[in-house]
Amino acid sequence: MLTEKPQDAEATRPAPAPSASPLDDLTCYFEGDFVRLADARVSIMTHAFMYGTAVFEGIRAYWNEDQGVLYGLKVREHMERIRRNAGMLLMHDLPPIDELVRIVVETVRRNGFRQDAYVRPSFYKSTRTIGVRLHELEHQLYVLAVPFGNYIDIEKGVRLMSSSWRRNADEALPARGKIVGGYVNMAFQKSEAELNGFDEALVLTPDGHASEASAANMFIVRDGVLLTPPVSDDILEGVTRRAIMELAEVLGMPVEIRSIDRSEVYIADEMFLCGTGVQLSPVVELDHRPIGGGEIGPLTKQLHGAYFDAVRGRDPRFAHWLTPIPAR
Numbered sequence: 001m002l003t004e005k006p007q008d009a010e011a012t013r014p015a016p017a018p019s020a021s022p023l024d025d026l027t028c029y030f031e032g033d034f035v036r037l038a039d040a041r042v043s044i045m046t047h048a049f050m051y052g053t054a055v056f057e058g059i060r061a062y063w064n065e066d067q068g069v070l071y072g073l074k075v076r077e078h079m080e081r082i083r084r085n086a087g088m089l090l091m092h093d094l095p096p097i098d099e100l101v102r103i104v105v106e107t108v109r110r111n112g113f114r115q116d117a118y119v120r121p122s123f124y125k126s127t128r129t130i131g132v133r134l135h136e137l138e139h140q141l142y143v144l145a146v147p148f149g150n151y152i153d154i155e156k157g158v159r160l161m162s163s164s165w166r167r168n169a170d171e172a173l174p175a176r177g178k179i180v181g182g183y184v185n186m187a188f189q190k191s192e193a194e195l196n197g198f199d200e201a202l203v204l205t206p207d208g209h210a211s212e213a214s215a216a217n218m219f220i221v222r223d224g225v226l227l228t229p230p231v232s233d234d235i236l237e238g239v240t241r242r243a244i245m246e247l248a249e250v251l252g253m254p255v256e257i258r259s260i261d262r263s264e265v266y267i268a269d270e271m272f273l274c275g276t277g278v279q280l281s282p283v284v285e286l287d288h289r290p291i292g293g294g295e296i297g298p299l300t301k302q303l304h305g306a307y308f309d310a311v312r313g314r315d316p317r318f319a320h321w322l323t324p325i326p327a328r
Contacts, residue, residue, distance in 0.1 A: 021038070023037055023146060024036060024037055024038035025037070025038070026111050026144070026145065026146060027107065027110040027111055027145075028040050028107060028142060028143060028144040028145070029103050029106070029107045029141070029142060029143040029144075030142045031126070031140045031141070031142065032140075034106070034107070034110060037144060040142060040144075042126070043128050045128040045129070045130070046124070046125070046126055046127075046128055047124075047125035047126070047127050047128070047129055047137055048124035048125045048126065048180065050130070051125075051132055051181060052179070052180045052181020052182070052183075052184070053089060053124065053125040053134065053137070053180070053181065054089075054122050054123060054124035054125065054179070054180040054181075055082055055085040055086050055088075055089060055091075055122065055123055055124075055177060055178055055179055055180065056082070056120055056121065056122035056123075056178050056180060057078040057079070057081065057082045057119075057120065057121050057122075057178060058078075058118060058119075058120055058178075058275075058276035058277060059072060059073065059074070059075060059078050059104065059118070059119040059120075059121070059276060060072075060073045060116070060117075060118060060119075060148075060276050060279070060311065061073065061108055061113065061116065061117040061118075061119060061145070061325060062116055062311045062312045062313070063113065063114060063115050063116050063117075063312075064312045064313045064314070067313060068327075069313060069324050069325075070108065070113055070114070070117070070324070070325045071311065071312065071313050071322040071323065071324060071325070072104065072105065072108065072119070072322065072323040072324075072325055073276075073311050073321060073322060073323075074239050074240075074243060074321055075101055075104055075105070075323045076097060076101055076323070077239045077242075078121075078239055079097050079100040079101055079104065079121070080097055081178075081237070081239065082100070082121060082122075082123065082178075083097065083100070084177075085177035085178055085179065086123045086139070088174060088177050088179075089123075089125070089134055089179070090134040090135055090137075091123055091125075091139045094123070095141070100121070101323070103121075103141075103143055104119055104121060104143055105323060105325055107119065107143045107144070107145050108145045108325050109325055109326055109327070109328055110328060111145055111328070112327065112328035113145070113147060115147050116147070116148055116149060117145050117146065117147055117148055118145070118146055118147075118148030118276075119143065119144070119145045120143070120144050120145075121141065121142070121143040122141070122142055122143075122180070123139050123140070123141050124139060124140060124141075124142070124180070125137045125138070125139055126138050126139055126140040150279070156284075157281075157282045157283065157284030157285075157294075157295075157296055158199045158200050158273060158278075158281050158282065158283045158284065158285075159198045159199045159200075159283075159284065159285040159286075160193070160198060160199070160200050160201065160202045160213070160283055160285065160286045160287070161192075161193050161196055161198040161201060161202065161286070161287055162201070162202045162204065162262060162286065162287050163188075163189040163192055163193060163201035163202065163203050163204070163214070164192065165185065165188045165189045165192060165201075165203070166203070166204055166205065166206050167185065167203045167204065167205055167206075167211040167212070167234045167235075168182060168185045168234070169205070169206050169234055170232075170234055173185070175211075175234040175235060175236055176231055176235070176236060176237045177236075178236065183215070186203075186214040186215050187214075189201040189203050189213075189214040190214040190215070193214070200213045200214060200216070200273065200278075200283075201213060201214045202218070202262070202265065202286055204262060205233050205234050208261070208262065209229065209233050209259045209260060209261060209262075210229060210233075210260040210261065210262055210264075210265055211229060211233050211234050211235055212229070212235045212236065212273075213273050213275075213278070215275060215277060215278075216238075216273040216274060216275035216277065216278040216281070217229075217235060217236065217238040217240065217241040217273065217274050217275055218271065218272070218273055218274075218283075219244065219271065219272055219273075219274065220260060220264070220265055220268035220269075220270065220271045221268060221269045221270035221271070221292075221297060221299050221300070222264075222267075222268055222269055223269070224253075224254070224299070225253075225254045225255070225256055226245075226248055226253055226254065226255045226256070226299070227255075227256050227257075227258060227260055228241065228245075228255065228256075228257055228260075229257070229258075229259060229260055230257050230258065230259065233259055236275075238274065238275055239276070240274045240275050240276060240279075240280075241274055241275075243307075243310075243321065244274050244280065244303065244307070247303060247306055247307060247310065247318070248303065250317060251302065251303070251306060253299060253303075265286055265291070266286060266287075266289050266291075268291055268292065269292050269297055270282075270291065270292045270296075270297030270298075270299055270300045271283035271286070271291045271292075271300075272300045272303070272304075279307070279308075280300075280303060280304050280307045280308075282296040282297070282300045282301075282304065284296065
């Protein structure tokens with residue numbers, strides 16, 4: 001006759017509660033209310049969770065210690081873009097731009113950051129259902145903000161490899177929109193580069209033109225001219241990219257928008273990446289080939305210094321880029 005063995009005391013003891021994350025008590029905006037980040041939860045049946053049907057923005061906020069002010073960078077431009085991109089996913093009846101800006105500023109304000117921060121707003125398909133589609137689904141908005149430093153080392157220069165994974169073509173999945181599901185494409189590229197010992201990936205279009213990095217726009221310099229790929233080469237319509245072009249114009253640097261072959265990057269005088277995450281990051285190598293002798297070039301250095309003066313509120317010529325965020 002079989003008898004049941006007494007259960008081991010360790011096996012029946014309740015599992016310890018997971019330790020709280022230092023981010024848990026931050027305030028976020030979630031489905032119409034300001035709540036603790038730990039309390040912002042969605043069902044695993046949420047359509048965006050299952051199918052990536054969401055759009056998002058990444059916004060930097062820069063702390064100026066001397067002024068005691070936190071500056072949101074290009075907040076309005078990011079809110080304009082997220083509304084346009086949400087429309088591509090058939091999201092309608094969205095809040096007006098001014099209201100979205102207010103929500104972003106208030107989210108950051110409630111956290112009282114005295115350091116650089118990253119802000120991520122997202123419109124996502126919130127209906128709990130199974131089935132791949134975009135129509136007849138509800139949507140919601142969240143905005144979170146967290147302390148955030150450098151995404152990659154922006155001082156020493158970035159080493160790139162040409163990714164074997166191509167950028168998704170516009171007729172397959174619009175790269176110009178920050179569509180959450182599309183970032184799996186970028187994840188393949190970024191991991192391939194890092195697992196092969198590089199910092200980032202250079203991503204090519206299906207016809208072989210240089211498009212951008214895994215999640216950043218690109219510029220090269222040839223004979224004193226800044227070159228950047230056109231939107232038609234499957235790039236994100238970058239807010240930071242536009243800011244760099246405006247900065248270059250003020251500094252008297254000519255800019256040309258045209259397609260760039262990979263071999264032209266090899267022989268470039270200088271190269272840098274730009275975007276919310278990478279900010280302005282010099283590139284010193286592609287596929288083991290040094291760019292401009294493997295040193296950060298003079299135009300890149302000039303732009304780099306001018307950019308960080310602008311985003312931290314040290315250059316009044318670019319005050320229109322910035323939204324001062326009041327203290328809590």
